[in-house]
Amino acid sequence: MSEIIILGAGVAGLSAAVHLAEAGYAVTVLEAKDCVGGRIRSVETAGIVVETGAEFIHGVPPDTFAWLREENLEHYELDGEDLVYDLDNRGHLDLQQEGDAEDESPLDLLEKMTEWSEMHAHRDMTFAEYLAQEGTSPEDAAGAIGYVEGFNAADHRVISIRSLAIQQRAEDATEGDRLFHVRGGYSRLAEAMAAKLMRIGGKIELGVVVDRIAWSHGTVKLHADNGKEFAGQAALVTLPLGVLQKKSVTFDPEPVEFLRETERMRMGHVCRVSMVFRTRFWAEMNHAQHHKLQKLSFLFPEKRRVPEGPAFEAFWTPYPSVDPIMTAWTGGPAAIAFAGLNPSQIAEIAVRDLALALGVPVEAVRQELLGYGTHDWTSDPFAHGAYSYVAAGGADASERMTQPLEGTLFFAGEHTDITGHWGTVHGAIRSGIRAAKQLIEIHPAVR
Numbered sequence: 001m002s003e004i005i006i007l008g009a010g011v012a013g014l015s016a017a018v019h020l021a022e023a024g025y026a027v028t029v030l031e032a033k034d035c036v037g038g039r040i041r042s043v044e045t046a047g048i049v050v051e052t053g054a055e056f057i058h059g060v061p062p063d064t065f066a067w068l069r070e071e072n073l074e075h076y077e078l079d080g081e082d083l084v085y086d087l088d089n090r091g092h093l094d095l096q097q098e099g100d101a102e103d104e105s106p107l108d109l110l111e112k113m114t115e116w117s118e119m120h121a122h123r124d125m126t127f128a129e130y131l132a133q134e135g136t137s138p139e140d141a142a143g144a145i146g147y148v149e150g151f152n153a154a155d156h157r158v159i160s161i162r163s164l165a166i167q168q169r170a171e172d173a174t175e176g177d178r179l180f181h182v183r184g185g186y187s188r189l190a191e192a193m194a195a196k197l198m199r200i201g202g203k204i205e206l207g208v209v210v211d212r213i214a215w216s217h218g219t220v221k222l223h224a225d226n227g228k229e230f231a232g233q234a235a236l237v238t239l240p241l242g243v244l245q246k247k248s249v250t251f252d253p254e255p256v257e258f259l260r261e262t263e264r265m266r267m268g269h270v271c272r273v274s275m276v277f278r279t280r281f282w283a284e285m286n287h288a289q290h291h292k293l294q295k296l297s298f299l300f301p302e303k304r305r306v307p308e309g310p311a312f313e314a315f316w317t318p319y320p321s322v323d324p325i326m327t328a329w330t331g332g333p334a335a336i337a338f339a340g341l342n343p344s345q346i347a348e349i350a351v352r353d354l355a356l357a358l359g360v361p362v363e364a365v366r367q368e369l370l371g372y373g374t375h376d377w378t379s380d381p382f383a384h385g386a387y388s389y390v391a392a393g394g395a396d397a398s399e400r401m402t403q404p405l406e407g408t409l410f411f412a413g414e415h416t417d418i419t420g421h422w423g424t425v426h427g428a429i430r431s432g433i434r435a436a437k438q439l440i441e442i443h444p445a446v447r
Contacts (some may be wrong), residue, residue, distance in 0.1 A: 004439065005208055005222055005230050006031065007249075007440035008238035010038020011414040011425055014062075014193040015432035016439075018238050021202040023436075024445035029197070030208040030222065031384045035187075036194045039240070040184025040425065041381055045101025048323050050274035053375060053386075054425050055327075056181070059174035061426035063433065064189075071192035076185040080297030080319035083289065085357040087305065089263060104140045106147035110168060117165035124162040124390045131156075139303070146304040149315055152423065153268025154389040155366050156332070163390035163422070181318060186425070211239070214252045217406045234408050234443060238428075241415040242267035242384025261401045262393030267385030267413055268423065270331045271310070271338040273350045273374040277324040279316075280367050282358060286407065295319055299357055310337040310346075312353040325356060331386070339378065348371040367446030376382040388415035388422035398422070402434065407442045410435045 004020055006013045009031035019026045041053035057064055057075065068075055113130055117123075125133070127148055131141045145156045152159060172175070183187055189259075194204055212223040213235060220235040241251060244262045251259075283294040299315040312328035325426045328350035338346060351369060355362040379384045390397065412419075412435035415430040421427030 003232040004443075005220065005232040005235045006043075006238065007035040007213075007222065007235060008038060008240075008413070009033075009194065009204055009206070010238060010413070011040065011190055011193065012026055012038075012414065012428040012432040012435075013236070013238040014190060014197060015104045015429045016238070016412055016436040017197050017202050017227050017432075018193060018200070019433055019436035020439065021197055021200045023440055025440075027197070027202040028222070028232070029202065029204045030210055031204065031206050032209045032229060034206050036204065036206075037187050037190035038238075038428075039387065040186045040190050041375055042375045043189035045274075045373045046276040048276050048325065050276065050325055050373040050396075051186055051327075052272070052274065052373045056179045058421075058424055058426070059171060059176040059178055059195070061174050061421070061424075061430075063429045064426045066194065067189060067429070068182070069292040071196070073188055073192060074182065076320065077108075078179040078181065078297055078319065080295040080317070081292040082298040082300070083292055083296060084300050084302040086302045087356060088303075092353065096397050104121070104137075104143075104434055107142040109140060109144045110147070110164065113161055114165040114168045117161050117359060121162070122396060124160050124392050125163055127156040127159050128391075142304040146301075146313070148332065149334065150181040153270045153335070153386050154266065158389075158391050160222075160392040160395055162392075162395040163420075165308045166395065166420040169421065172428045174421075174426075181321070183321075186398065189425075205295075210249055212250045212252060213409075215405075215408050220408055234439055236410040236412060236432075236439065238411075238413045238432065240267070240383050240385070240413060241265055241388040243382065246384050248381065248384075251409075255405055256399060257410070258403075258405065262415075264391055264397035265388050266391050268331065268387055268389050269333075269335040269345065269378050270386035271312075271335040271374075271376075272327060272329045273312075273346050273348060273372050274325055274327045275347065275354075276370045277326065278367065278370055280322060280324045280325070281331060281365075282317075285358070285360070301357070307334075307337075309390070310334075310341065310349055312350050314353055315357060328354060333387075335378070340440045343372070343374050346374050382412040389422060398415055402431075402438070404438055404442060439447070 003026045009029050021027045039053045128224045209225045210222045211225045214221045222230045301313045314329045351365045355365045377383045397420045404410045412431040414433045417427035
């Protein structure tokens with residue numbers, strides 16, 4: 001049988017491994033951590049499973065839903081009221097239905113940007129440059145920047161508008177405005193993929209930290225820091241973009257052109273904390289928006305602020321699930337302000353900012369808190385960030401990174417997705433399938 005080594009047991013590596021094992025290849029997946037899933041990380045706190053990494057299924061991507069159906073993984077669609085809050089007047093609560101504000105909505109502005117980009121497909125620029133070009137008002141610009149940085153974990157002064165336009169149309173095609181949760185945690189998907197791989201003869205080795213890949217045409221050796229070596233005729237590398245950019249794993253010889261393409265993308269940063277409370281206290285508030293608060297889904301600021309220190313602005317619940325969970329989120333440059341803080345400090349900031357958003361005393365929220373889950377993806381040596389985005393001028397970088405090297409090194413991961421779904425789980429799954437098909441075409445399995 002043809003021996004294939006896959007580096008990384010995230011969903012890109014696992015989807016590729018299953019595809020290859022089903023085609024008759026001997027597959028070994030090496031994973032540095034003690035669990036599968038990569039940047040999917042579900043944990044239990046106060047008796048409830050919360051997400052500390054990837055959380056949502058965005059839209060109805062067929063590859064993801066095929067796995068859910070095959071493995072009988074229960075999932076549900078988020079549905080509820082998206083509300084905004086007003087921090088003016090010393091934090092006085094003024095909830096409204098999102099969209100009531102007079103300013104142009106970020107989504108409308110992004111649609112205009114997408115149409116402009118489609119008419120000028122040969123031109124690219126940063127989102128900041130586009131806003132300046134269009135003379136966008138400071139109020140509208142602030143809202144759009146908050147959305148782009150929060151959703152993409154990106155710096156608006158760096159991210160490519162061409163990639164945003166491609167992403168926008170990709171989301172339209174998959175009903176990307178719909179969101180789903182996997183009951184019991186997103187990690188169940190990765191665990192189901194791993195279980196299937198082992199059922200069909202594939203192998204997974206956890207806790208293997210590969211530090212060097214030596215390769216030449218038709219042969220590859222992966223060296224681990226514990227002295228072990230793994231050899232095969234080809235390797236499929238699914239390391240996160242941040243790890244590739246840090247050169248935590250060295251290549252011998254170095255794939256210069258490939259690594260140059262990685263520099264045309266960026267690793268985004270996120271700080272998130274999922275808090276578990278005694279009750280859904282927000283649903284019990286005596287407020288004019290009481291009925292909407294009972295079905296609260298997302299909670300956004302009416303106007304973007306520029307805090308002096310670390311702060312959360314966006315919050316959400318798992319409604320219609322009535323688990324008493326509230327997640328606090330910030331992405332992009334604002335997330336860097338949390339660097340160096342420990343989990344309890346991060347949770348305290350989330351409690352403070354949620355209290356401000358809801359207009360209730362901080363102590364009241366603190367007393368309701370039972371536990372929380374968070375993870376520092378930026379300092380995680382096996383991630384170096386949350387997920388990728390495209391820098392201006394780099395919209396073709398992902399496709400260039402998909403090219404196999406001498407039929408021996410293959411690449412997958414959400415940063416190599418070529419369908420406009422960068423930074424998503426389904427983008428990672430698709431990339432793994434794409435890379436597996438490339439490998440099969442070059443190396444037909446010998447059974």
